[in-house]
Amino acid sequence: MNSKLTSAPLAYCNQPFLNSPDGRILRILAEYAEPVARFRREQIQDTVVFFGSARFQNRLDAQRILTGVETQKAAGSNSEHEMKRALASLDMARYYEDARRMAFLLTKWSVQIPARRHRFVVTTGGGPGIMEAANLGAHEAGGKTIGLNINLPFEQAPNLYITPSLNFEFHYFFMRKFWFAYLAKALVIFPGGFGTLDELFEILTLAQTQKLAKKILVVIYGSEYWNRIINFQAMADAGTISQEDLDLFKIVDSPEEGFEYLRAGLTTYHLVGEPKRVGERVPEIAKTNP
Numbered sequence: 001m002n003s004k005l006t007s008a009p010l011a012y013c014n015q016p017f018l019n020s021p022d023g024r025i026l027r028i029l030a031e032y033a034e035p036v037a038r039f040r041r042e043q044i045q046d047t048v049v050f051f052g053s054a055r056f057q058n059r060l061d062a063q064r065i066l067t068g069v070e071t072q073k074a075a076g077s078n079s080e081h082e083m084k085r086a087l088a089s090l091d092m093a094r095y096y097e098d099a100r101r102m103a104f105l106l107t108k109w110s111v112q113i114p115a116r117r118h119r120f121v122v123t124t125g126g127g128p129g130i131m132e133a134a135n136l137g138a139h140e141a142g143g144k145t146i147g148l149n150i151n152l153p154f155e156q157a158p159n160l161y162i163t164p165s166l167n168f169e170f171h172y173f174f175m176r177k178f179w180f181a182y183l184a185k186a187l188v189i190f191p192g193g194f195g196t197l198d199e200l201f202e203i204l205t206l207a208q209t210q211k212l213a214k215k216i217l218v219v220i221y222g223s224e225y226w227n228r229i230i231n232f233q234a235m236a237d238a239g240t241i242s243q244e245d246l247d248l249f250k251i252v253d254s255p256e257e258g259f260e261y262l263r264a265g266l267t268t269y270h271l272v273g274e275p276k277r278v279g280e281r282v283p284e285i286a287k288t289n290p
Contacts, residue, residue, distance in 0.1 A: 052130025
């Protein structure tokens, strides 16, 4: 009989335990503590988060797809449905280009802010579509840009424009959503699906119920799309929200309009003097001189 037992693994080195249900709390804490360390190391003070569809393509790629479908149609080898999808893809590509432009304008401005840490860093879910567009625009403007990706069965890969040291991968949706909200000073919502709606209404609910200790600006981009998807005024008319709740967000239709609203609000609430209280309104852009 062996008179000496082999040393047991340290608990934090015990991989079967860490991957077990009993280790879940440690995995959750890791998805909090590891980003904290990285954001501190990279000197990130706060963010502006862009949301929108992962399915949108840039205009050049969308045009190439349409050209291919038209060629196949001429040869009689594709359906009318494919043609409609290709035409819709080209139409929606404008939102990709607009997200890229707005992120560029925002980052070009923010990198010039004299501060010890990086301000209003463009952040996305790290994947394709609008996420890629916003990361690309920020990258082109010479700023850091963050990707908060999620481990999914269909393997959403991080796009190429995320700052490598700020490329994150999460297992838990709720921890990823925490990091979207925790550092954010503004949220920009482009046309999107279930996930985009989820993020929009979560932040609006937190703002409405005054559960945010800071002012978060909410920009909803593209009235043509959103007026068909959500009738906010009908909600107010029915009494399910108050008329004042419509002031929690701003609908814009150009990158320049969105950027000017963000610059005015971020300057007013987060750069000039003391932080403003939740519930105070952003002054008219024309009256604000950042």
